[in-house]
Amino acid sequence: MDYEQVGKEILVYVGGEENVSDFVHCATRLRFSVRDNAKVDIKALEAVKGVIAVVKKSGNIQVVLGQDVAHVYNWLVKNSRLDDPKNRDVGQDKPAGTAKIFDLISGTMTPLIPALVGSGLLKGILIVLTSFNLMSSASGTYFILSAASNAVFYFLPILIGASCARKLGCNQYVGGIICAALMEPNFVNLVTAGESVRFLGIPVILFNYTSSVFPAFIAMIAYYWFDKLIRKIVPKQAQTAVVPAICIAVIVPLTVLVFGPFGSYFGKVTELIFTFLSNTSSLLFGVLLGGTYLLLVIFGLHWGVMPLMINNIAAGADATLPIATGSNFAVFGIALGIWLKARDQKVKAAAGSSTLSGLFGGISEPILFGLVLQHKRTLPMLIIAGAIGGGIIGVTGVTAKAFVFPNVLSVGACQPLLQYLIGLFVAFASAAAMIVIFGYEDGGSILKKKRL
Secondary structure (H helix, E strand, O other): OOHHHHHHHHHHHOOOHHHEEEEEEOOOEEEEEEOOHHHOOHHHHHHOOOOOEEEEEOOEEEEEOHHHHHHHHHHHHHOOOOOOHHHOOOOOOOOOOHHHHHHHHHHHHHHHHHHHHHHHHHHHHHHHHHHOOOOOOOOHHHHHHHHHHHHHHHOHHHHHHHHHHHHHOOOHHHHHHHHHHHHOHHHHHHHHHOOOEEEOOEEEOOOOOOOOOHHHHHHHHHHHHHHHHHHHHOOHHHHHHHHHHHHHHHHHHHHHHHHHHHHHHHHHHHHHHHHHHHHHOHHHHHHHHHHHHHHHHHOOHHHHOHHHHHHHHHHOOEOHHHHHHHHHHHHHHHHHHHHHHOOOHHHHHHHHHHHHHHHHHOOOHHHHHHHHOOOOOHHHHHHHHHHHHHHHHHHOOOEEOOOOOOOHHHHHHEEOHHHHHHHHHHHHHHHHHHHHHHOOOOOOOOOOOOOO
């Protein structure tokens, strides 16, 4: 791929850098928040060589590039003002309602993905090594590598605070400091001591905020609005020092008194809901989530589930991530089946490369947008295979101990391992088998083999 040419064309067709109010990327997509949707040429973007698909969502343009996304992103950052904080503001066609929530979550979590999945992969490897007695959990080597893998989850509120503040257009370092105050040693000592604490005579409900998710989000939203208010009052000449000082002095106590406890209780409620659904019928829960999770990915709604997964993992274990991974392995199986079945060399090459990038990189978007949505006959097969794999994983009680991308290298993060591997294999193999038996090209019924 010619990254320079692709970058130039994308920049033109999103309406130029002056039309972009925010710009990030995830594992496979460039995400543009635009000021005016009318200036975006969707058809031209879709026609750019190397672009797999374009997803338009109320002021948010997602350009799916696959594993080349980081290279195009880096070129755009170096050759435009897209990453300049002064270029970020609220666009005319801003997201509204639930779309605004998902946009905030995705814009916050996307930059953190490399740190989360890299740490999760390392943690999964450590789990495998200690489970098979290849490394002692009492050794210095283990403690050092364990610290490396746990750091991102322990200090997650700080990372979320900085990333969320940046997404909202606030100072990301002030955002990080506000959340870091919740993990400052003296404050942590208050929590561990279990003594009653008051702030200006107001009783404080103390929580351990390490590894938490929701308190940081709520605190940053409050910081955003308070920062806007204070800047209207404080003279510009004094804003550099005075505004951050006031924001830190006000938002930290408010977070300790109100936002933190509310976020913590919200996290516990969501954890209980997922636990209840899983315990009520783990089979049904696995079937439903496994069959529909990739549909959430197509529409970008999986970002709403990701914080819940991380919250559950921080609490000890999560049952949704392994089931979602089963759904991903179903889509990898779809790609393998198309590779086995295809006669068109371009389709075969695309299916082969995306199978490998899926299995070893956990990347599903190129398969979803480049193959599944191009051959809609495969969609029911994907749902069926994901439901079968998810059902097996759900009913056998598999849980994730770390947040990882769904690939063969990260399977150690989920336990019990044997049941997990069986669920993944069944999802993968059944999807590939259905493609081989029923075909992938549109037309006819998947219940009857297509005549060639």
